[in-house]
Amino acid sequence: MSTNNHRPDVVELLEQHAPDAMSLNQRHLNPQLGRVLRTLGFDRDWAHGRGPWLIDREGHEYLDLLSGYGVFALGRNHPYVKRQLQRVLEADTPSLPQLGLSTLAGVLAEELIGRTPSSLDAVVLTSSGTESVEGALKLARAATRRARILYCERGFHGLTMGALSVNGNEEFRERFGPLLSDCNEVPFGDLDALQRELRRGDVAALIVEPVQGKGVYLAPDDYLPGALELCHEAGALLIVDEVQTGLGRTGRFLALEHWGIEPDLVALSKALSGGYVPAGALLTSRSVFRATFDSMERSVVHGSTFGGGDLAAAAALAALAVIDRDGLVARAADLGQLLLELTRPFVERFEIVRDVRGLGLMWALELGPPSGRTARLVWEAIERRQPGLFAQLVIVPLFRDHRILTQVAGHHMNVIKVLPPLIIDEAELRRFVDALEQVLESAEGHMLRRYASLGMDMGLRSLTSR
Ligand SMILES: Cc1ncc(COP(=O)(O)O)c(C=O)c1O
Structure with missing residues (x-):
């Protein structure tokens, strides 16, 4: 910014530069992070945060189960x-x-x-x-x-x-x-x-x-x-x-x-x-x-x-x-228990689900190779491209199709993790479980090949963008 006597107002700055977050990041901050966000399709223009919701510039609400890596236990912008x-x-x-x-x-x-x-x-x-x-x-x-x-x-x-x-x-x-x-x-x-x-x-x-x-x-x-x-x-x-x-x-x-x-x-x-x-x-x-x-x-x-x-x-x-x-500690215990009860059956239900674990509202689902020969070959092909890529193939549709933000739990891990805000309500948690079920169903069933091609595509994109 040039030196003049104008003292910018932060709300004006937000409006004036609303479309610039990515270009500013790519020029001055962390362009590799920008590439990751683009590759995953997570490059939304975030305009607001309210409770468990992240809201983009078009007004679409995303359920944030990442909570800024766990800092937004009270949700965003808690009024008190x-x-x-x-x-x-x-x-x-x-x-x-x-x-x-x-x-x-x-x-x-x-x-x-x-x-x-x-x-x-x-x-x-x-x-x-x-x-x-x-x-x-x-x-x-x-x-x-x-x-x-x-x-x-x-x-x-x-x-x-x-x-x-x-x-x-x-x-x-x-x-x-x-x-x-x-x-x-x-x-x-x-x-x-x-x-x-x-x-x-x-x-x-x-x-x-x-x-x-x-x-x-x-x-x-x-x-x-x-x-x-x-x-x-x-x-x-x-x-x-x-x-x-x-x-x-x-x-x-x-x-x-x-x-x-x-x-x-x-x-x-x-x-x-x-x-x-x-x-x-x-x-x-x-x-x-x-x-x-x-x-x-x-x-x-x-x-x-x-x-x-x-x-x-x-x-x-x-x-x-x-x-x-607000009794958030007991709430985390109760809702965490509910989340485990709703998702533990996925281990029996889906071949690609190895484990569901957690304590309170710190929860993860681990994926592993299916037993069928063809499905296993597809799994292995995806994993050869990039270990842990399969977990990305779950978090991407959760975000893109269901507007739910989750994360992969670590480098080269096929583990999907959520840290919901402790103020989340039961309906929102059930919405996540339903969406996850649909995504896992697609991933495991007749959509597997399409996921595989998406996987190849993402792998190639991340390779060529190095
Ligand atoms: C268990 C644990 N310890 C320490 C840290 C580091 O915290 P910070 O990023 O605030 O330095 C983190 C961050 O994720 C963490 O999860």
């Missing part, structure tokens, strides 16, 4: 959170005095501690999930005076250097090394393997998601309690990453409540601010906290400039109030 943000702006608060304290940051910390296990009684406020994780890794090292961190295969904890060093997905790590040394992968759910690593006596912490975001894999029932016990026996800490699973998503305020464990550190973010403002939190035990912040000189050795700002804190306090008032 919005009003609270307007209120805090109107209050002209000092926000971030830095050499001074903010009231709302303290209130938020107290609210978080009041809702979480009694082992957690200190808070570091952050602005993202990866920042909460970075804090957890640093505080765990300082508290144990050990370096080694264990993480699980497929684990995902963010993409900054520390978090990436404990990322169990090679596609994210590739080209960014060397990452932190002293970080080792362990199989998810395997207590024996964990014990073998812990025996060396040099482990600071294990970091783990209670339900893995990549692929939606649930820890076996004895894993988290067993891991906590083994860690403590070996003088190591347990970090539970609840960035995706926290704040009601799995039908408990924290997913770890399903196993009744009291870990040393918990990372939060995503849904914490109702999706409006970057916000996150690292909850720790006071003893872990003290090992880092143990003198006045060290009072600012960890933190970040924006952590605990008034907009983030006001949005987070409002989001917590909505979660409580």
